[in-house]
Amino acid sequence: MCQTWADLDYPVTVLDGGAFESADNPGLEQILEFPMSQPPGGLDESTWRVIPAAHGLKGLLSAGRSLVDIEGRLTALCPEDGVVIVYAQAEMLAPLLRNTRVQPVVVASSEPNALLACYLALKRMLSVPGLEPLLIDIPCNNPALHPGAAQTLADCTQNYLNHPLQVARLRAAHEDAPAAADMQRLALRVLESAQPLSGRWPPMPHNGTKIGAGQINRSH
Amino acid sequence: MNIQRFTAATSREALSKARMAFGDSTLILSNRPTENGVEVVATAEETLAALDQNEPQATSRKGSPLSQGGAPLGGHASTKVEDDADQLAMSTLSFQDYVRERMAKRRQETGTPSSPTRPTHPAALDTRGPGPIRIKADPLPSKAKPSAPVQRSAPAAIAQPAMSQGIVDELHAMKEMMEERFNTLAWLGQARQNPIQSNLMLRMIRAGYSPTLSRAILEKMPTEMDSTESMRWVLDVLERNLKTDQEGLSIPQEGGIFALIGATGVGKTTTTAKLAGLCADEYGPASVGLITLDTYRVGAHEQLRAYGKMLGVVAHLAHDRPALQDLLGLLSNKKMVLIDTAGVAPRDPRKRDMLDLVDLPGVRRILVLNAGSHGETLDESVAAFKTPTAQQVIFSKTDEAVKLGPAIDVAIRHQLTLRGVTNGQRVPEDWEAANAANLVRTSMRTTGSAVYEPKAGDLNFYFNEPVSQHASKGRLNA
Numbered sequence: 240m241c242q243t244w245a246d247l248d249y250p251v252t253v254l255d256g257g258a259f260e261s262a263d264n265p266g267l268e269q270i271l272e273f274p275m276s277q278p279p280g281g282l283d284e285s286t287w288r289v290i291p292a293a294h295g296l297k298g299l300l301s302a303g304r305s306l307v308d309i310e311g312r313l314t315a316l317c318p319e320d321g322v323v324i325v326y327a328q329a330e331m332l333a334p335l336l337r338n339t340r341v342q343p344v345v346v347a348s349s350e351p352n353a354l355l356a357c358y359l360a361l362k363r364m365l366s367v368p369g370l371e372p373l374l375i376d377i378p379c380n381n382p383a384l385h386p387g388a389a390q391t392l393a394d395c396t397q398n399y400l401n402h403p404l405q406v407a408r409l410r411a412a413h414e415d416a417p418a419a420a421d422m423q424r425l426a427l428r429v430l431e432s433a434q435p436l437s438g439r440w441p442p443m444p445h446n447g448t449k450i451g452a453g454q455i456n457r458s459h
Numbered sequence: 460m461n462i463q464r465f466t467a468a469t470s471r472e473a474l475s476k477a478r479m480a481f482g483d484s485t486l487i488l489s490n491r492p493t494e495n496g497v498e499v500v501a502t503a504e505e506t507l508a509a510l511d512q513n514e515p516q517a518t519s520r521k522g523s524p525l526s527q528g529g530a531p532l533g534g535h536a537s538t539k540v541e542d543d544a545d546q547l548a549m550s551t552l553s554f555q556d557y558v559r560e561r562m563a564k565r566r567q568e569t570g571t572p573s574s575p576t577r578p579t580h581p582a583a584l585d586t587r588g589p590g591p592i593r594i595k596a597d598p599l600p601s602k603a604k605p606s607a608p609v610q611r612s613a614p615a616a617i618a619q620p621a622m623s624q625g626i627v628d629e630l631h632a633m634k635e636m637m638e639e640r641f642n643t644l645a646w647l648g649q650a651r652q653n654p655i656q657s658n659l660m661l662r663m664i665r666a667g668y669s670p671t672l673s674r675a676i677l678e679k680m681p682t683e684m685d686s687t688e689s690m691r692w693v694l695d696v697l698e699r700n701l702k703t704d705q706e707g708l709s710i711p712q713e714g715g716i717f718a719l720i721g722a723t724g725v726g727k728t729t730t731t732a733k734l735a736g737l738c739a740d741e742y743g744p745a746s747v748g749l750i751t752l753d754t755y756r757v758g759a760h761e762q763l764r765a766y767g768k769m770l771g772v773v774a775h776l777a778h779d780r781p782a783l784q785d786l787l788g789l790l791s792n793k794k795m796v797l798i799d800t801a802g803v804a805p806r807d808p809r810k811r812d813m814l815d816l817v818d819l820p821g822v823r824r825i826l827v828l829n830a831g832s833h834g835e836t837l838d839e840s841v842a843a844f845k846t847p848t849a850q851q852v853i854f855s856k857t858d859e860a861v862k863l864g865p866a867i868d869v870a871i872r873h874q875l876t877l878r879g880v881t882n883g884q885r886v887p888e889d890w891e892a893a894n895a896a897n898l899v900r901t902s903m904r905t906t907g908s909a910v911y912e913p914k915a916g917d918l919n920f921y922f923n924e925p926v927s928q929h930a931s932k933g934r935l936n937a
Contacts, residue, residue, distance in 0.1 A: 247764060320768045340745075420778055428789055430773045435744065 240344075241287045243419075243426040244322055251287030252317045256327025258291035267295025270312055290316070296331055306335050306434075314436045322430065329360035333367050342405075342432035346375045347389035357392055365402050373432075375425065376408040461506055462488065468496040477501035489561065655689050656680065663693070665912055666902050667864025669834055672872060694899055701867055702876045703893035710825075710878055711738035716787065716796045718817040719853075721827035722840050723802035726855035726881060728759065730827055731799040732766035736887025738795045744771035748790035750783065751776055752816060753801040763799055766886055780816055787819070798822065805843030814844070825851045825878060828869070831860035837869040851876050858882040858889075863902035 241251045260266035267290060299309065306313070306325065313323050325332060329345070336343060345360050357374075364372040376389030389406050396404045407428065409421045463480055467473035470490060477485050477499050484504040491498055656677050663673040676696050680689060704710075710717065711734065719727045731749065738747040749772050753759035760776045767774035775790075777783040783798075790796050798817060803810040817824065826844050828837055841850070852875040854866050870877055880898070883889030 248761075248768075420776075423776065424782065424786075427773055427775045428786075431748075431775070431789060433773075435771055 240422065240426050240429065241324065243422050244430070245287045247423070247426065248320075249430070250318045250321035251324060252321060253287065253289040253324045253326055254292035254296070254316075255289050256293050256296050256325065256331055258289070259293045260291045260295065264291055266291035266293075268292075268298060270316070271295055271298065271309065292325070292327075296325075296327055296335065299335060300331060305337050305339070307338050310434075310436055317436075322433065323436070329363045333363045333370065336370055337367050338369075339434045340432060341370075341434050342429065343370065343372045344375055344429055345372050346377060347392055347406075349377075349388045354388055354391065357388070358395055361392065361396055361404070362400060365396070365400055371405065373429070374404050374406045376406055378409060462500060462502040465499045465501060466493060466496060467499075470497045470499070473497045473499040653682065655684075655686050656682075658686070659689055659693055661913070662690075662903065663864070667834065667862035668868045668902075669865075669872075672868050694896075694903065697867065697871065697899040697902075698895040700871045701895040701899060702870070702874065703895050704876060704878050705892065705894060709737075709892060710734055711741055711795055714794045716798065716819075716822045718798040718800055718822050718824050719827050720800050720814070720817070720824050720844055721802060722804055722829075725802065725827045725829040727802060727827045728753070728762050728766075728799050729884065729886065730853055730855055730881055731763065731797045732770070733881060733887040733890045734795070735766070735772055735797055736770050737890060739770045739772060740887065742794050746794040747772055748786075748793040748796040749774040749799070750786050750790070750796065751799040752783065752813070753799060754778055755801045759799070759801070769886065780819075783816065784819065787822075805839045810843060823851070825853055826875075827853050827855050828866060829860075830854040830857045830863055830866040830880070832865070834865035834868055837865055838873075841869055841873050841875065850874075851878050853878050854880040856881065857891075863898060867898060867902055 241253060244251045254267055258264075258266070260268040270290075299305070317323055325335070327335075329343075332343060343364055345357060345364070347357055348354070361372055361374070364370050374389055374392060389408070393404045393406050396402055407425055409425065461481075463477070465473045465476040465480070467476060473490075473496070474485075474487070477487065481501060481503040485501050486504050486506075487499060487501050489498075489500040659680075660673055660677055663676070664670060676693060679696075680692060684692060707713075717734070719731050721727050728751075731751075735747045735749055747770075749763060749767050751760050751763045751774060753763075754776070760774065763774040775786050777786050787796065800813055800817060803813055814824075824844070824846055826841065828840060832840075841852075844850075850873070852870060854863075854877065857863065857880045860866070869875070877893040877895075877898075879893050880891050881889055882891060
């Protein structure tokens, strides 16, 4: 998805919740502690990069803050029309996404042991009010694996959590539509539900009233 | 012997002339139509009587050869007749035979017992049998039918060779052409008699309005107005008939799903971006969704994506109908969703596929027309992209159009609803709400190149349309 966004001319910055910041490898923690005019490594509009963010995200959780509270800091991470991706475990990410319109993406794994982890992630997401996760069904070529994992998860969510789940299916390359087209559609769909970084949060799903937006929002 | 020809416009006049020449004893020998009317050959009864007397005398004078036991009596008489015929320019006897033969021939051809060339004076008809037509002395009845119809029926009654269908068609075409030419000339003549109307006609055609619409409007113009009032009247009629959304909601205010369709290069993508910008500016970027179906043009998605980035709106790409439906479901919470389609020529066979792609419930089509295009090009576009419901249209590139008349003309004749006009490349600034008054007045103020401006004397050529073309006047409230 990052490569697709880059191909669509969106500079991408990934906050990797699985990578730890250090003095040699500064990341989100340093950004939060020391406001920077530019992210580590400088701004580069032509590539997508990964910034370690494990300590920084944990610090936010500990402080009871959300990504909304650090939106201004996040704006400095990417160019004007760039995209910031937060990649982390569901138990860390879900609380950080409250009060946003972001639609978190959960990939349905066909590994038997991963089904339970996926279900748990979905459950944690759905426990946050207003958060609507998107389940990605990727093609399964290994006959040993469970091919209908996404459907199974969707059924479980519907039956046990009483919540219908949105599922996006990526077709394999040998099917009618090329895989790149599906990925592009998915990338744009995720972008559609992204939270604009404008310094002022726009309202939640539109209710038809005029708000006088003023300055046009620029990045996501 | 006195045999004369009388020609006149009608048979009645010719017969009158014959009676004036020969009196009551006029004997009609023949009566036939000519190029200029009717020709009557007549003589007096005394002439025939004298001929009858001369015939036996001629026979007796030549009796010596007979008594000499030469040729039989009849043959000698005919020789005498032939001799007479040789001497005279027209032998009466041979002429009598000629007339009798003609009468008999005509009866055979028509299959009627009476000759069709008989004058229509029933009381005067001699029905005694074959012979020269005799007219009695009674004056002609005052209410006698004119013989012209009878004379005309003579050639019609005579069997004409069957015309080929091609000739018949040619005749019909000529007839229609002549009728149209005469109607046009009559109208032009009337227009010339009214210089105000003629001047307005010239101005409208110079502004780019079609002769059809111009004439339809000016035919209904009251004649008692002066030039200023007439001009104002024409402007009012044009404004009244140009439908806009001026009194309703604009496109962003109305909301919904709109698909912009049209020919290639008319500015659909830029117009889509402008509408998205207007909606984003008024309701926020989250209120608008952008979808492009244009997978043909190189850079189409990139262009819309670039505009979208400026506005903070994501531009999606749909390759097929299921993808489009999926995206419309995703964007269902938006106030306005704009679908940019691939431009296709009106005659492109792929046009049908493109139109079917956006034929979904809730999707309304807006036709984008290049305001600078020729009137016939616009007409073809409107016809090609016609929808069963009321058609909405946007005029693009009005800043580049030399004349707005053709575009306004098409909108009026096809009863299109104008939703807005674009006048530049800037997104979203170069957009104007549709204002009929401004557009009409601007159209009448435009001055084109002198090379293409018609003169008053050229107006004739604007009305010389081929017979086969039937211009659609549309509905007009004048």
